[in-house]
Amino acid sequence: MMGVALVLGVLAASPLDGAREAYQSGELSRARAELESLLYPLRLDGDELEAHAHLLLGATWHAQEELARAEDEVVRGLSAHEGTTLDPLLYPPDFLAFVERARSQHASRIAELRAERRPRLMPPPTPIATPVREVATRETHPTMSRAWYLAPMGVGHFKQGRSGMGTALAVSQGLGLAMAGVSLGTSLSLRGPDGRYSAKDEGTARTLNVTYLVGAYAFAAAYAYGVFDGLVLTPQPPARPVP
Secondary structure (H helix, E strand, O other): OHHHHHHHHOOOOOOOHHHHHHHHHHHHHHHHHHHHHHHHHOOOOHHHHHHHHHHHHHHHHHOOOHHHHHHHHHHHHHHHOOOOOOOOOOOOHOOOHHHHHHHHHHHHHHHHHHHHHHHOOOOOOOOOOOOHHHHHHOOOEEEOOHHHHHHHOOOOHHHOOOOHHHHHHHHHHHHHHHHHHHHHHHHHHOOOOOOOOOHHHHHHHHHHHHHHHHHHHHHHHHHHHHHHHHHHHOOOOOEEEEO
């Protein structure tokens, strides 16, 4: 009796009153139309009220001997609210037995539909501030400083990912520097205690001095071209977005 009282409490003064009265008076088409307008799309508040609407629609289809549709609505009603109690004063015994058969035969389907409804999803709240991770994705990596192009031996080009030009500059500047260094060192070693070259070493020293100048000029020219290429000929690279 307590369960019946609860059901009557739910049904009393509810949006289902018109459909319930139409069902009891035998106006099945009107009852079905009112229930379908409440359920499709759903315009009822609360799972229990929705469950009773589906069951009442199932009873309407059952009374019209549309058993497949009746069974579908019963399954939906049983999945909408667990523990829904049917009013024996409202529904005939054959429909109550029909509901119990559907409950046992389609238990897995009812459980699946119930799991889809739990938890009842609400629209996500609109964030007041932009999430930190979203802000981070909009940030960009700082670009490599172009001052690296002032470093010798193609260092700036390697830093900027231009390994081909960096290799060419490193080889040309390295050869010029090595030529100048070896020539200067050898030339200085030929000098005597008085800082002068002997007569037999003058020709060699002169050649070494020329080689030193060639090497030094070659290094300076390659270095100057590297700086010019990096700072003038190469456009500023765009900022790289954070992945």
